[in-house]
Amino acid sequence: MVPQGGNTSLSGAATPDHSGNAVVVSLSRMNRILAIDPANNTMTAQAGCVLAALQEAALQVDRLFPLSLASEGSCQIGGNLSTNAGGVRVLRYGNTRELTLGVEVVLPNGEIWNGLRGLRKDNTGYDLKHLFIGAEGTLGFITAAVLKLFPLPKVTAVAWVAVGSPMLALQLLANLQDHFGASLTACELVSDISLGLVLKNIPGTQQPLSSSPWYLLIELSGSRDDKALDESLENFLGAALVQASVRDAVLAKSYAQARQLWALRENIGEAQKIEGMSIKHDVSVPISRIPEFIERADSALLKNFPEIRIVTFGHIGDGNLHYNQSRPTKISNDEFIAAQAEVNRIVYNIVHELGGSISAEHGIGQLKCLTLLDYKSPVEMAMMHSVKRAIDPLGLMNPGKIFPVNC
Numbered sequence: 001m002v003p004q005g006g007n008t009s010l011s012g013a014a015t016p017d018h019s020g021n022a023v024v025v026s027l028s029r030m031n032r033i034l035a036i037d038p039a040n041n042t043m044t045a046q047a048g049c050v051l052a053a054l055q056e057a058a059l060q061v062d063r064l065f066p067l068s069l070a071s072e073g074s075c076q077i078g079g080n081l082s083t084n085a086g087g088v089r090v091l092r093y094g095n096t097r098e099l100t101l102g103v104e105v106v107l108p109n110g111e112i113w114n115g116l117r118g119l120r121k122d123n124t125g126y127d128l129k130h131l132f133i134g135a136e137g138t139l140g141f142i143t144a145a146v147l148k149l150f151p152l153p154k155v156t157a158v159a160w161v162a163v164g165s166p167m168l169a170l171q172l173l174a175n176l177q178d179h180f181g182a183s184l185t186a187c188e189l190v191s192d193i194s195l196g197l198v199l200k201n202i203p204g205t206q207q208p209l210s211s212s213p214w215y216l217l218i219e220l221s222g223s224r225d226d227k228a229l230d231e232s233l234e235n236f237l238g239a240a241l242v243q244a245s246v247r248d249a250v251l252a253k254s255y256a257q258a259r260q261l262w263a264l265r266e267n268i269g270e271a272q273k274i275e276g277m278s279i280k281h282d283v284s285v286p287i288s289r290i291p292e293f294i295e296r297a298d299s300a301l302l303k304n305f306p307e308i309r310i311v312t313f314g315h316i317g318d319g320n321l322h323y324n325q326s327r328p329t330k331i332s333n334d335e336f337i338a339a340q341a342e343v344n345r346i347v348y349n350i351v352h353e354l355g356g357s358i359s360a361e362h363g364i365g366q367l368k369c370l371t372l373l374d375y376k377s378p379v380e381m382a383m384m385h386s387v388k389r390a391i392d393p394l395g396l397m398n399p400g401k402i403f404p405v406n407c
Contacts, residue, residue: 047078
């Protein structure tokens with residue numbers, strides 16, 4: 001049985017394997033919002049609700065549901081839960097796991113566990129919801145969830161900042177956190193190559209600053225409906241310019257300008273797709289080791305594949321980079337495909353040496369289940385197999401996902 005939501009998975013978690021024996025169960029018609037409790041700051045929704053619809057429902061009661069992804073117009077909350085989706089606001093609000101108070105699950109034996117509790121404190125044994133969040137449908141069908149809501153920010157400030165290196169970007173992130181604390185909602189790292197693809201392939205986009213090797217997209221949000229946040233960010237960046245810790249900066253003066261700056265970040269994936277085939281990596285390392293990862297991985301890849309184009313962008317605030325390689329124009333698709341295994345090995349070995357993860361927010365699915373064995377310890381794999389066998393002894397749930405063979 002293969003659960004399927006909005007079909008936006010990037011690791012094949014919602015796609016049946018090649019056995020021909022799977023039953024695909026679509027949850028898209030389970031799309032009702034069951035309850036909204038503004039006083040408790042919770043929303044209870046069925047798994048087939050589209051993420052953007054939940055965001056809009058929260059807005060209607062002057063609340064924020066902060067999960068935000070590029071696919072939010074079509075992805076469904078059941079899939080977000082099953083893959084423990086991240087997105088651009090993890091820095092402030094956490095990923096889907098941290099936004100979930102309770103779940104309802106149909107178990108492999110047909111029983112229904114109603115864990116729809118809107119409690120922030122419930123110390124009554126194992127917190128079972130965490131078994132199913134991020135399990136990619138291998139333990140049961142998540143059919144509904146109680147989600148956290150937050151006070152709706154009254155004002156935001158968005159800036160696009162040119163920096164000289166990932167190390168300087170990291171230092172600026174630390175200074176932003178020291179200065180603004182929880183008001184720092186998002187901090188996104190974008191390489192010049194990534195921005196160049198957007199400017200080349202996405203109509204209507206414009207270079208907001210003079211060229212720089214690296215950029216940060218910064219968003220602050222606050223509860224006061226005034227201009228203090230804009231002024232504070234402007235003063236902060238002005239001081240950074242004087243200290244030469246940033247090269248240049250532009251602050252959005254309207255909502256439309258803020259959306260234009262965000263579009264430069266959000267369209268990188270689409271711009272890369274227009275360029276042709278890519279090798280993609282969704283990795284995470286400790287935030288402090290991001291510059292080291294980029295330096296080591298870039299050097300190793302360019303040594304072995306001198307013509308490769310490295311497209312680096314992502315969530316520097318939580319250590320998650322989308323570290324992609326675009327096909328060099330002089331290399332055929334077949335040659336590029338043949339290089340993928342070696343490219344992956346180089347990237348993942350460095351990630352592992354730095355104490356990172358080969359999948360930060362996209363999951364394992366079918367795409368990385370064999371690779372997982374190289375980087376998960378035997379103890380971890382044995383514990384995962386034990387949980388799988390205990391809950392799904394017949395191996396009915398989403399076979400061929402996460403585990404290389406059905407257990």
